[in-house]
Amino acid sequence: MSFLQDYVYYIGAFGLVLIGLFIILSRRNLIKVIIGLSILDTGINLFLISVGYISKGTAPIFSKPGLVAEDMVDPVPQALVLTSIVIGVAVLALALALAMRLHKLHGTLDLRKIGELKW
Amino acid sequence: MRILWLVLSPLIALAVGLFFLGLSRRVMARIHWRYGPPLYQPLIEIFRYFTQKGSSHGVLFGLGIVLSLAGSIVVILFLPFGGICSMSGSGGMLVVLYMMLLAPLGIALSGGEAANPNASIGISRKLMLALGYELPFLLIVLAIMTHYDTISLVDIVSAQRETASAFASFPLVLSGIAYLLILPAMLGMRPFEVVHAPQEISSGPIAEYSGPYLGLVTIQHALTTFIGISLFVNLVWGGAGNPFVFFLKMLVVLAFGLFVNAAFPRLRVEQAVRYLWRWPTLIAFVGLILVVTLGR
Amino acid sequence: MSLELLMVVALGGSLLTYVLGRVSSRLRNGFAVLVSLALVAMVASLYGKALHVSYYEDFLGMSLVLRVSGLSWLFAMTASTLGCLSVVFSLSYMKGKERTSFYYSMLLLVNAAMLGVVLSGDLLSLFIFWEIMSWSTFLLISYNGGPALAAGMKYFVMSFVGSLAMLAGLLTVYGSFGTLEFGGVAAGMLSASPGYILAIFVLFGVAFGTKNAIWPFHAWLPPAHSEAPSPFSAILSGILIKMGVYGFLLIIFVLVGLRNFMALGADGLPLHTVLSIVGAITILFPTFMAIMQNDAKKLLAWSTVAQAGYIILGISFGTSLSVAGGVFHFVNHAVFKALLFMVVGTVEYRTKGVRDLDSLGGLIKKMPLTFAVALIGVCGLIGVPLTNGFVSKWLIYKTLILERSPFLALVALFGTWGTILYSYKFLHNIFLGQLPEKYKDLERAPMTMRLPMTVLSIVVVLFGVLPGIPLSVINSIDTSFGLKPLNVTLWGLASDTGALNTINILAAVFAGLLIVWLVLKSGGRKVSVDQADNYAAGAAIPKDKYQYSVGFYAPLTRMVAPYLKDFMDSFYMRLAGWVGGLGSGIRRIYTGYVGDYAMYIVLFLAALIFVQLTWSPW
């Protein structure tokens, strides 16, 4: 049980990553692929958070008495995730914008049919 | 003495060559059961040619035949004739091989200038035939030069006189046989007469010659015959100590050629080349291999 | 005279020619001729000197050196002279063509690069100039467009393979000896193992062999020579491919050393034997190919390959006689082959680009001088006595016979007979026979074309009659290689195993000519007749049809053509096809479906991790 407790976030993150990858690799619809990317990103963000997370940990505020360093959650991953979320959103927005454009130009979002550039 | 021989040897060669021409016409006539022309018939004809009016097709037309004849004369100077060689030591057998080029080349140039396709056809046949017999001939010459380890014709002759003629010595006997097989081709005799086929291509290269030009061509023919036969005698039959023996040996070789000439029909040039590149080449090749492997 | 100045003049002249061409074409032409003449003079003034200049101290840690020795002087002299004559020849040949400034500038650049190759004193600058030479040559070969493009491509690819092999070789040398200067390399080679030397030799041999177009690497040459502009074909065939000969001489005699070279594979199959067999193949096969050709320049191109074989045969024997023969044949071939290409150029120029041997004929009536020089050139090519080709071939044959290699001698001599066949075809189909109606009003060649051709033909005869002049230079090269000096006289050679004396031959031939000429004169009157007054079984001559030049050697062709396949060439072409096919195949992995691409990324990652976890190789 403690295994699950210790690793649940990792398992979740891993699961999300796998789901994301699976979607990217298997779906043909661009929107779905973008969703897959987003899920992948989420999974990675979760992974990053869980790297620094301590179960029942506290905020890393040294000025508050009673909080010991060993129980503190590492703040760095959270800062990283913040950045990564921003980046992820930017990519997502861009991807969606491009998807719209693509649909306008190609009339489809099926990636298999959008293969004029090859070889 | 040397100067004298320089002057004399072409004359002797011319005389012998013309005699051979007359003789061969006579012999051929006898083989045909005819009476035949007098022995000096070639001389009459040459005389007639020189007194006729020639028609020239350009400067090269004359120049080519002059070049050709001059080449033959120079070759004669390089050939030992029964112990006499006016120009030994100026390049040896290689020079002879090369100077022998001049004769057909000169005729070819002047025949080409004549702008007669019959001449061109004849020349092309001549060159192809030459390519045909040159392969076994070179094999033979190389075998002999390698065997005696010299490129000088005089040395080859004297080496044969010291030991035995090439025909009679073991590794060279094959070369000798091969030489016999290609001799008619080198002399332009019957089975290999397609170059000058008179009916089909109007005598080929010489179709357009008339008057003095034809006279020169006839002289050239006489000299070529002389050269071909004397080269054979020198290379594989040991030359001779004096001109008379040499002459006799040449007669024998000529007789052989004439019998072949009389007995065979004409080959097409492909057939001729195919023949020349088959048996004579094979024999000469084996001969050369023997010479190289056995050493002296 | 400093070597740097020479190179600066050569390279700068080429650049400046282009710039001047923007200003005025007359100025440019004058300048180009001037530069090439200046180069000839400067190279000539280097005769007998031994200079050694380091002109670039630190190129990636290697110093670049120019030097002049007897060997490089001979090559430089030939190159600059031919370059000069070719520039002069181009003056009328290129008139009215487009992009002439580019042409002249490249011509001079090739010339400069060749000078650089032969004057460089270390392998790196040799390589640099070699490459410059390669690409400028490529540009000139492609100059004509059309079929020249494929030819240029073939040239470039093959030559590039060669030069990359050379690069690998020279860098290996650098890795082992830490220097690329000839002296240092030679010193290092003394103690090198035979396997190492063999590897180096093979690497360099590919480069030099490709340039020299010896047998397995000859495929580029026929199309390149035939499609290039004729004055450049003259350079290409005359001197450029001889850079390969220079390379072979350099590596055999200067770098590896003769003793090392002869010892390579001495217990099994000696390398020099292999080289001479390659030379023999290079003589035999291209000679027959040349007989089959119907394009004047292609015929000459194959003949170039064949003659290259003689040179290789000569130098592969490594005796003083044979090396002298090989080097002399290089000089001679440069002279007469350049001459013949110029002849074709002249014909091409006058007939507006016709060089098909089937449709010419009778031009002797219209261009007598061109025919005369062509005849002299052909005589040199065949090696008729009293032309330069005879002396060099004589030296080679004599070596072959004296060294008891009768089979190689057979090939060499037999090749000469083949040479007669194709060179007669060349002469006959262009100059002899009937003059076609459309060429009735052909003018003779312009002055700027006749001049270089005349100069070259004079050289052919001069070196044939007085072989002592070039042979004394070559003899000094022989001695610098550490070979036994030859006993050279002005008239030829004196030695105990068969001497050569051209004065005797000259006298005999002249006397013979004189006598026969007198006899001919003494005969009856001669009248000149028109070519139409010709025996045609009494019929009037059909104009334009009474000419035998198509299928000149048809019976022979029928006989040998089935056995005469340029299988190396088809192999190369097939190889190129394979590479193209491989490329087209490989690029199919980029399917255009992005899911596949994502899959590649994931799979690659997975494979990396899987391999590490399973075998942990990293």
Place this chain on the structure above:
Amino acid sequence: MDRNQLTKWFKAPTKMAHKYSLHAVYFCTGCGVIEIPPTITARWDAERFGVIPAATPRHANLFLITGYVSVKTLRAVIRTYEQMPEPKFTVGFGSCPINGGMYWDSYNTINQLDKYIPIDGWIAGCMPRPEAIFVAVTHLWTLIDKDMADGYKRYRKHYAQYRANQEQVLGELEWPPLFQSEREG
């Protein structure tokens, strides 16, 4: 060779040489040529007298017009004759060249050859036997000896007329006149 002959050789070597090397053009105009092969082969062996067929008119000095001459052949006959080097001799063989013979009213044979080229001698008959050829040859010898075989000189002299005759039958000729100056004069 008797003494008479030897004297002749010394006196006029040129004539003797021409007499004893009569090389005939190997040109078969009409049916008469059937008589040539026996003449030159073993049965009669013309080579005894130096008479052999030559491959081209350039080599020859004897022109045997063997049989009828059609208009088409006439063109070739003239051409061949003009290409032979001087001195040259012509012999009309059979009755057709003389007067047309059995073809005298044919629309495309000529009746009188010597209107077009000079003839040095005739052999009558249809066909003449090989022996007649030898007779003709010996006659020709005599004529040469006496300088009477001068057809080629006559041709030169009267070329304008011969040419006119030729053109009358053949129309415009493809080849230029053989002797430029005489025609103008």
Place this chain on the structure above:
Amino acid sequence: MVSPVLLIVIPLGLAFCVPLIGMVSKRFARFVPVVACLFNLVVSVQLLPAVLSKPIVVDLGGFGAPFSINLFVGPVGILFSLLIALAGFVVSLYALAYIDKGPTTRYHTLYLLLLVGATGVVLTGDVFNLFVFFEILCISSYVLVAYRGDKDGVESAVKYLIQGALGSALLLTGIGLLYGLFGTLNMAHIAVQAGSADPIPLFVAMALIVVGLGVEAAIFPLNAWLPDAHSSAPSSISAILSGIAIEVGLYAVVRMVFTVFGASSMLSFLMFLGVLTLLVGELCAFAQSNIKRMLAYSSIGQIGLIIFAIAIATSGSITGGFFQLVSHTLSKALLFLAAGYMIYRSGSMDISSLEGMGKRMPLTAFAFAVGAFSLVGLPPFAGFPSKLLIIRGALADGGALLALLVGLVLLGTVIEGAYFFRVIQTVFFKKGDGETARCEAPAIALVSMFVLVALIIVIGVYPSLIIGVLNSAASELLVRADYIGRVLG
């Protein structure tokens, strides 16, 4: 002494100024990238001597080394920032004339951002920072690829984006893993601890990072986006992508493998991968009929060559690899720039449509030829010393395997020569279909091309000009302890 931070800050600031200036005058806004790049160029040159004598480490935020984000301006960094500034400068000059349609201010903003991202990647000493800059680089390049808004552009941008995002995700995962392992993001700090870490997670992290970065660096199986993106982007962007972006990706890979992980056992694998990339790139390029696709595949090949050279990991070969990088940047930028206007004038990217361009645009065609010659490695152009150095480095080792690989590399070079010379023949020697009017590229574009031509020739003739930088860059990569020592003090 100027602070290296300015290299990032000033262009970044200017990037956001572009839209503002663009509101005032669009014409004026065009010049902002030129100014920014010129500034970077000047600063980099100024920093160069100092950096060569001693790398500059800038701690941002004032903490000590492992805790703060630091910039490490070593020889490698300065080399790359110089290259980026130079190529950026030249291309921005070119773009003054070339980018004349569409939302130009946005182009210039994004262009500057791309350069900032690239500069950031090469200067930073922090893994996560690297990721951030990398994302800046990638995102701006996604947009720029689609700049034209045409079918091909958008399609390739989408594909590029999907692959790039996947790569970034892997990279981020790897970084997370690293952080989990070592609790630090400072490269030097990671490098110190890397030796003592559990090998399997370390390897997984490395694999993730290498693959993630490898997507941008166009290592063989990960490079499918490249031909599409490079061929359908505007030519100025193709030049930057080919000349800068993939090199920066490569830098990141190399930095990770050499400095951070010190994974010398990985190198022989990378060597094979490099040769494989080279061969695949060259073979694919050989079969192309589209000029820009051909150039793009050729970039793949060149990257393979650089990877091969650097993976040999001797100082000579790394110097060669960097040299090749420099010459590739210059030559490929030149090629794309020249090809850009030729395509623009002929209206088609088909190689056969370039027939007769040698006459219509002689100077552009000349520039193209110089670029091609240099790329093939012919003297006296910049590509020659670089190939010479690489092969010298590879052969100096003397191993049979290396010799074999060198053979393959040379084979690739031959193929490369073949297809480049085919194009040169088409441009110069094929007779065009009638159109012969001169239509030379605009002067400013020609100036930019000829700056590159001059650089290529000067570097080709005097390689010693840059060899010093390259040598110290090579030693920076090789001597890991030095790097660690510099950063951690």
